[in-house]
Amino acid sequence: DQGEVSATPQLFDVEYLAPVQIGTPPQTLNLNFDTGSSDLWVFSSETPQQSRGGQKIFEIEKSSSAQRLANNTWAISYGDGSRSSGNVYLDVVSVGGVNVFNQAVESATSVSSSFISDAASSGLLGLAFDKLNTVKPSKQKTFITNALESLELGVFTANLKKSEPGNYNFGFIDETEFTGPLNYVDVDSSDGFWAFQATGYSVEGASGNGTGSPVVPIAHNAIADTGTTLLLLPAGINQAYYRQVKGAKEDPQAGGWTVPCKADLPDLTLHIGSYKAVIPGELILFAPIDTDDIKTAKTCFGGMQSSAGMPFAIYGDVFFKAQFTVFDVENGKLAFAPK
Ligand SMILES: CCNC(=O)c1c(-c2ccccc2)csc1NC(=O)CNCCc1c[nH]c2ccccc12
Numbered sequence: 001d002q003g004e005v006s007a008t009p010q011l012f013d014v015e016y017l018a019p020v021q022i023g024t025p026p027q028t029l030n031l032n033f034d035t036g037s038s039d040l041w042v043f044s045s046e047t048p049q050q051s052r053g054g055q056k057i058f059e060i061e062k063s064s065s066a067q068r069l070a071n072n073t074w075a076i077s078y079g080d081g082s083r084s085s086g087n088v089y090l091d092v093v094s095v096g097g098v099n100v101f102n103q104a105v106e107s108a109t110s111v112s113s114s115f116i117s118d119a120a121s122s123g124l125l126g127l128a129f130d131k132l133n134t135v136k137p138s139k140q141k142t143f144i145t146n147a148l149e150s151l152e153l154g155v156f157t158a159n160l161k162k163s164e165p166g167n168y169n170f171g172f173i174d175e176t177e178f179t180g181p182l183n184y185v186d187v188d189s190s191d192g193f194w195a196f197q198a199t200g201y202s203v204e205g206a207s208g209n210g211t212g213s214p215v216v217p218i219a220h221n222a223i224a225d226t227g228t229t230l231l232l233l234p235a236g237i238n239q240a241y242y243r244q245v246k247g248a249k250e251d252p253q254a255g256g257w258t259v260p261c262k263a264d265l266p267d268l269t270l271h272i273g274s275y276k277a278v279i280p281g282e283l284i285l286f287a288p289i290d291t292d293d294i295k296t297a298k299t300c301f302g303g304m305q306s307s308a309g310m311p312f313a314i315y316g317d318v319f320f321k322a323q324f325t326v327f328d329v330e331n332g333k334l335a336f337a338p339k
Pocket residue numbers: 015032034035036037078079080081082114118225227228229309310311314
């Protein structure tokens with residue numbers, strides 16, 4: 001079996017939503033596919049009215065196949081301070097035609113403000129390892145773990161794009177979505193994340209001769225995380241990069257590095273083993289912060305920010321807009337390729 005779903009960016013590419021069918025008859029909700037967590041949770045008929053902000057909800061009572069997982073609850077909190085919690089149901093879940101029966105669908109009875117104010121997202125579909133699932137007392141499996149035995153190939157892939165729909169594929173690798181060979185890297189899933197070792201970085205244009213600065217070996221632990229918007233890297237890489245950009249500054253008021261919206265940003269190359277992952281400079285230009293109109297805005301928030309205070313670097317959506325990525329569940333590997 002195999003399937004493909006579109007991944008549609010929300011304003012300023014802050015997140016990407018994909019359609020998921022839940023229950024009988026199927027109810028389609030747009031969820032945030034998140035390789036940085038392992039709970040499939042949704043706004044539902046159990047979410048209090050005052051905790052809803054216009055999201056489409058999963059109407060549990062209208063699904064003839066929904067069964068309450070008695071005496072089980074879930075509660076998740078993310079590093080940005082957001083959180084949600086509730087009850088657990090088992091139901092049929094389909095993604096791009098890939099069907100999973102008895103998938104844990106976690107119904108929210110409480111959600112924090114950042115989720116309430118995100119009207120487009122009806123919840124998250126976790127694609128990290130089962131170890132991170134928060135259901136107690138019986139930890140539940142993710143959609144990809146449950147789908148694995150029915151998939152042609154034990155993989156899923158991410159192909160996100162700047163300001164236009166990309167896609168997630170399940171069970172196959174579409175060679176037309178990337179160029180050149182796939183570069184496989186080892187994954188350490190012991191903490192439940194798609195974690196890998198990056199060996200260093202270089203900044204194109206640093207020496208002005210176009211071949212980029214020499215590789216600076218700031219090796220760092222990183223995770224591949226489609227649920228995080230930006231590229232969060234060690235402070236030293238941020239300093240070396242933004243030093244090349246006239247008008248760039250680290251502004252605590254803005255919450256991090258800002259650049260002039262008209263800046264010509266150099267490319268950033270992230271060295272992962274022998275693989276050079278090039279992040280084009282224009283992807284490191286993120287949302288305007290002084291007005292909502294990027295054409296007139298003077299100051300923009302950087303698409304790369306510091307990972308200081310975090311347990312590892314986080315390769316978020318900015319990275320996946322530049323690099324086609326294979327999450328090889330079968331073999332516990334990641335693979336990257338330019339596109
Ligand atoms: C900023 C979101 N990312 C994190 O908190 C995070 C951290 C993390 C840990 C400490 C400090 C900062 C971040 C480690 S792994 C990791 N990744 C995830 O947690 C992935 N899931 C994010 C879901 C999520 C949290 N707040 C949102 C708001 C909109 C859409 C999605 C979300």
